[in-house]
Structure formats: C-alpha cells, structure tokens
Amino acid sequence: DTAVSQTPKYLVTQMGNDKSIKCEQNLGHDTMYWYKQDSKKFLKIMFSYNNKELIINETVPNRFSPKSPDKAHLNLHINSLELGDSAVYFCASSLAGGEQPQHFGDGTRLSIL
Amino acid sequence: AQSVTQLDSHVSVSEGTPVLLRCNYSSSYSPSLFWYVQHPNKGLQLLLKYTSAATLVKGINGFEAEFKKSETSFHLTKPSAHMSDAAEYFCVVSPSHAGKSTFGDGTTLTVKP
Numbered sequence: 349d350t351a352v353s354q355t356p357k358y359l360v361t362q363m364g365n366d367k368s369i370k371c372e373q374n375l376g377h378d379t380m381y382w383y384k385q386d387s388k389k390f391l392k393i394m395f396s397y398n399n400k401e402l403i404i405n406e407t408v409p410n411r412f413s414p415k416s417p418d419k420a421h422l423n424l425h426i427n428s429l430e431l432g433d434s435a436v437y438f439c440a441s442s443l444a445g446g447e448q449p450q451h452f453g454d455g456t457r458l459s460i461l
Numbered sequence: 462a463q464s465v466t467q468l469d470s471h472v473s474v475s476e477g478t479p480v481l482l483r484c485n486y487s488s489s490y491s492p493s494l495f496w497y498v499q500h501p502n503k504g505l506q507l508l509l510k511y512t513s514a515a516t517l518v519k520g521i522n523g524f525e526a527e528f529k530k531s532e533t534s535f536h537l538t539k540p541s542a543h544m545s546d547a548a549e550y551f552c553v554v555s556p557s558h559a560g561k562s563t564f565g566d567g568t569t570l571t572v573k574p
Contacts, residue, residue, distance in 0.1 A: 352504070388566075389499075389549055389566075389567045389569075390566055390567070391505075391551065391564045391567075393561060393562070393564075396561070404561055438504055438505070440504075440505075445557070445558065446492075446493055446555035446556040446557050446558060446560050446562065447493040447510075447512045447555065447557050449495060449507045449510055450505075450507075450562070451507075452497075452504030452505040452506070453504050454502070454503055454504045455502075455503075455504055
C-alpha cells in the first residue's frame with residue numbers, strides 16, 4: 349500500500365564502507381528525487397530523474413551515484429562513506445512539472461561510526 | 462531565480478489558540494507554492510498548494526494559507542492548534558514549468574497543553 353518506500357530505514361556503518369539505499373514508488377509518477385536532511389532539519393536536493401533521465405544533479409560529491417533502472421525505482425549508492433554523510437536521506441516522487449506536489453518516503457537514517 | 466524565507470525557526474502556541482507560520486518568497490515568474498508538514502521520524506506530507514487559482518487555499522487538518530502577491534507572502538494559519546500539530550513545517554516555492562523546488566529552512570511548531 350505504501351506509496352513511496354525506502355529501504356533500509358536505518359543504516360549504521362563504518363567510515364570508508366560502500367552502501368546503497370533503494371526507493372520504489374507505486375504512484376505511477378515519472379519524476380523521482382533524492383534529498384538529504386541534516387541534523388538541523390535543512391533539506392537539500394541531491395538528484396532528480398524524469399523517465400529514468402537525470403535532470404537535476406546538484407553539487408554533491410561524486411561518491412554519490414544515483415541509478416534509475418525504471419520509472420518506479422531510484423537507488424542511491426554511496427562510496428567511501430565519510431562522517432559528514434550522516435543524515436536522513438529522503439526519496440520523493442511526483443508527476444512532471446513544478447506545480448505538482450511531491451510524495452515522500454519515510455527516510456533512511458544513515459549513521460557513520 | 463527563486464528563494465523562500467521562513468521568518469520563524471520556532472513557534473510555540475498553546476492548544477486551542479491560533480497558529481501562524483510565516484513564509485516569504487521571491488520568484489521571477491508566477492510560482493507554485495506549497496506547505497509540507499514533517500512529523501518526527503516521518504517523511505514530508507503535503508498540507509496544501511497554491512497554483513494560480515484561488516488565493517486562499519484550504520488544506521488538510523484545518524490549515525489554510527493565503528497567497529499575497531503584493532507582499533510576496535504565503536503564510537500558513539490554523540484557527541485552533543491541536544497537540545497533534547506539533548511538527549516541522551516547510552514552505553516550498555517551485556517554478557510552474559519543470560525545474561527545481563526551493564525549500565525553506567523549516568519552522569518547528571510546538572503546542573503546549
């Protein structure tokens with residue numbers, strides 16, 4: 349039933365490791381996003397895909413690599429994790445167009461030890 | 462170019478009293494404007510949106526917002542706060558065409574019994 353689902357919900361790992369977060373939406377949307385929310389609750393967009401094509405690629409370290417195998421999925425792979433990567437990562441989806449609201453997953457809380 | 466400023470980082474009200482969360486925006490075109498709410502350990506949920514129709518927009522849970530072009534504001538109000546309204550609130554401005562949304566820094570609403 350869940351519209352936008354992310355896995356895992358929690359991710360605790362060591363510095364230097366590589367990890368992935370998966371996102372799936374069942375709303376039939378054609379645009380998907382990754383956001384990073386820091387400890388002060390500030391939200392920053394990282395990437396956006398429309399119909400599997402990258403359309404927004406913010407200033408993010410190239411250790412972060414998104415991948416969209418199809419319209420309903422958007423994954424985020426992170427190489428060589430650093431302490432500063434600790435945050436909550438949100439996936440969202442919407443229909444195309446800025447007037448369309450975004451639907452968010454419940455987030456993945458990443459903690460780097 | 463677009464930007465959004467949430468004028469209060471924290472707002473505290475007593476249960477049963479009115480809520481006012483302030484948001485100013487700037488945009489070089491006619492924008493779409495949104496308010497989202499984030500409860501603890503949850504993703505963002507759409508409260509309401511303005512997309513150039515009626516300037517007074519009604520949302521879920523008794524919230525409403527008024528678009529004032531002359532003041533470039535989109536303040537969120539609710540006549541009577543409930544304990545369950547305690548959360549983080551984000552004001553968002555988007556271009557009506559395809560493009561990147563800009564999120565405000567958020568306002569933490571505390572509701573005292």
